[in-house]
Amino acid sequence: MxxxxxxxxxxxxxxxxxxxxxxxxxxxxxxxxxxxxxxxxxxxxxxxxxxxxxxxxxxxxxxxxxxxxxxxxxxxxxxxxxxxxxxxxxxxxxxxxxxxxxxxxxxxxxxxxxxxxxxxxxxxxxxxxxxxxxSSFTFYRKDLFEAKGLTMPEQPTYDDILAAAKAIHDPASNTYGICLRGKPGWGENMAYVSTLVNTFGGKWFDMEWNTTINTPEWKQALTLYLDLLNNYGPPGAASNGHNENRALFASGNCGIWIDATSAAGYIFNPNESKVADTTAFAKAPIAAVDKGAGWxxxxxxxxxxxxxxxxxxxxxxxxxxxxxxxxxxxxxxxxxxxxxxxxxxxxxxxxxxxxxPFADTVLAAILAADPADATKDEVPYTGVQFVAIPEFQGIGTQVGQTVAAALTGQMSVDQALQTMQSATERTMKQAGYPK
Missing domain, CATH: 3.40.190.10 (Periplasmic binding protein-like II)
Incomplete structure (x- = not known):
């Protein structure tokens, strides 16, 4: 050394x-x-x-x-x-x-x-x-895309991601269409899910600190998340956090991975990654709005x-x-x-x-992410993939556990949304919110 x-x-x-x-x-x-x-x-x-x-x-x-x-x-x-x-x-x-x-x-x-x-x-x-x-952005296997005649836009939408994941998904060869964080935790699965909610136009709380989880925007986001992982993700996705997905992608088992830009140094290092020469990257995907898609x-x-x-x-x-x-x-x-x-x-x-090769894209993503303006509607909090209040650590962890339960089929999307809504309302009320 x-x-x-x-x-x-x-x-x-x-x-x-x-x-x-x-x-x-x-x-x-x-x-x-x-x-x-x-x-x-x-x-x-x-x-x-x-x-x-x-x-x-x-x-x-x-x-x-x-x-x-x-x-x-x-x-x-x-x-x-x-x-x-x-x-x-x-x-x-x-x-x-x-x-x-x-x-x-x-x-x-x-x-x-x-x-x-x-x-x-x-x-x-x-x-x-x-x-x-x-911040976060989209890693993808350009060799798999080329084999299917696909092109990744510089700014993909979630429609693009869904179509590509479906096309390149090949579990028979241990290649899965997409890898996403499934391990429960406010900084694990909820880091990703919160950005998904943002770009679908959702939020955690309104201006009066009322909980806004059981809403159409959250339902759209959660439905897509489950669709992607249940149909085109690896087995046991609910156990995979950042490190597990990084290992899967570096081993050639994932076609698309939406996660931290900081992982690029590992993925593009040929001493660590089998796909260093076949990986490309794009911005974090967007849906209804372009705010809050990258953490x-x-x-x-x-x-x-x-x-x-x-x-x-x-x-x-x-x-x-x-x-x-x-x-x-x-x-x-x-x-x-x-x-x-x-x-x-x-x-x-x-x-x-x-x-x-990712340096400029990463720097632009970090500078573009705005914790003070990450949602479609005005909110009383700052944070892109978290809410900057002391109570969020507990709330995010509990919500993350419910999302993981939905991912493993223990409850429906509607049941998960109601459970998360009720639990968050209860915690916020105990903490003196809404104000």
């Missing part, structure tokens, strides 16, 4: 905070490919600083549960946590996070993309720094206020989210694999843009 770049990285670390005595930092992170690379390269940080890292690498839903419990109870189990654009402003407002806007001039905050930085801030103060950011997300690193090792933790944040770290990943793992979506300098670097 290459551990070059110490002089530059050392300058970043020294600028961020004074060296203290060696600490052991416990890091909770998600088992996504970019974080696995971070863990692989972390001996460079340990060698440069003398600190030791204790890694707790968890599946996405488990990570969220463990981190939420620890930070809400001030348990102090973690010194660094991987959190997202949903939690960060809410937890910052609750004073559960240590501000991280003091990592030094060498860190170059101005280099961070403004929408990403804004999504991790509360009242102008940054409470986490982005490790990678993403807005960042996985970021934050420091719980309960940590007693904030200075050392800031050194790690300064290292892992710096321009120099991006360079290190590019030289060590290949430029196609660098963390995407966070820094302007990444997209100005010809080494990256030449290695990543």
């Amino acid at each position: 290459k551990v070059s770049g110490f002089p530059v990285l050392g300058a970043v670390l020294l600028a961020s905070t004074a060296f203290a005595h060696a600490e052991t930092l416990t890091i909770a992170t998600v088992n996504n490919s970019d974080m696995i690379i971070m863990q692989k390269l972390s001996p460079a940080f340990e060698q440069a600083t003398g600190h030791k890292l204790n890694w707790v690498v968890l599946e996405e839903n488990v990570l969220r549960q463990r981190v939420t419990t620890d930070i809400a109870t001030e348990g102090g189990q973690f010194d660094i946590i991987t959190i997202g654009a949903y939690e960060t402003p809410i937890w910052g407002a609750a004073e559960w996070l240590t501000p991280v806007d003091d990592l030094g001039d060498a860190y170059d905050y101005d280099d961070i993309l403004e929408p990403v930085k804004n999504g991790l801030s509360y009242e102008g103060k940054l409470f986490a720094v982005p490790f990678y950011a993403e 807005a997300w960042a996985w970021a690193l934050g420091i719980p206020a309960s940590s007693q090792k904030a200075d050392a933790a800031k050194q790690f944040l300064a290292w892992a989210t710096s321009k120099e770290y991006v360079e290190m990943v590019g030289e060590s793992e290949g430029w196609v694999s660098v963390p995407p979506g966070t820094r302007k300098s990444t997209y100005a670097n010809p080494k990256y843009t030449e290695a990543a």
